[in-house]
Amino acid sequence: AQTVTQSQPEMSVQEAETVTLSCTYDTSENNYYLFWYKQPPSRQMILVIRQEAYKQQNATENRFSVNFQKAAKSFSLKISDSQLGDTAMYFCAFMKGDLGGSEKLVFGKGTKLTVNP
Amino acid sequence: NAGVTQTPKFQVLKTGQSMTLQCAQDMNHEYMSWYRQDPGMGLRLIHYSVGAGITDQGEVPNGYNVSRSTTEDFPLRLLSAAPSQTSVYFCASSYLTEQYFGPGTRLTVT
Numbered sequence: 001a002q003t004v005t006q007s008q009p010e011m012s013v014q015e016a017e018t019v020t021l022s023c024t025y026d027t028s029e030n031n032y033y034l035f036w037y038k039q040p041p042s043r044q045m046i047l048v049i050r051q052e053a054y055k056q057q058n059a060t061e062n063r064f065s066v067n068f069q070k071a072a073k074s075f076s077l078k079i080s081d082s083q084l085g086d087t088a089m090y091f092c093a094f095m096k097g098d099l100g101g102s103e104k105l106v107f108g109k110g111t112k113l114t115v116n117p
Numbered sequence: 118n119a120g121v122t123q124t125p126k127f128q129v130l131k132t133g134q135s136m137t138l139q140c141a142q143d144m145n146h147e148y149m150s151w152y153r154q155d156p157g158m159g160l161r162l163i164h165y166s167v168g169a170g171i172t173d174q175g176e177v178p179n180g181y182n183v184s185r186s187t188t189e190d191f192p193l194r195l196l197s198a199a200p201s202q203t204s205v206y207f208c209a210s211s212y213l214t215e216q217y218f219g220p221g222t223r224l225t226v227t
Contacts, residue, residue: 035214043221045160050214103211103216105216106162107152107160109158
């Protein structure tokens with residue numbers, strides 16, 4: 001079974017600064033996907049970024065980037081130039097790579113990020 | 118395109134009552150799933166379906182039933198609600214790695 005661990009229940013950062021959220025996972029699979037989801041107070045789950053395990057290049061989406069260390073099973077999220085709208089819960093999630101019936105997500109417990117003005 | 122819709126948005130039940138949480142999607146996705154979110158626990162998979170007529174259990178299936186008679190709909194049934202089922206429930210549909218979440222239902226069981 002896969003597990004996802006987020007060791008930081010809460011974090012805070014000043015507006016315009018950079019913050020890194022940690023995530024580690026455990027799996028025996030070689031082919032898989034990793035995700036970061038954002039959940040603002042509205043409760044909506046929003047995909048922030050996705051990483052395919054077979055890709056060595058770290059994924060980036062505007063101010064969001066990941067540091068994917070496959071051997072260490074680590075998948076951290078860096079938010080640059082933090083904005084007040086980044087205040088939210090952030091969930092790291094794992095999906096096995098054998099799609100077609102296995103699109104199940106395993107989530108970490110989340111990190112509550114607060115961006116202070 | 119409405120995406121994934123869930124009804125109701127909020128619900129209060131008494132212990133022992135039954136109810137059905139509705140979920141519908143208009144994207145013709147084969148895969149649909151139900152998660153529950155509890156404080157400090159992240160989201161946990163309750164049941165999922167890989168197509169009409171096919172359902173399977175996730176991590177926390179006890180106390181919940183599902184059926185999938187059409188591609189569009191995937192209702193979640195609580196036959197006898199318990200306080201431990203107080204949670205926020207999310208339905209999702211997916212195509213490959215793209216997961217589309219509904220807005221959630223906040224359920225309180227007293």
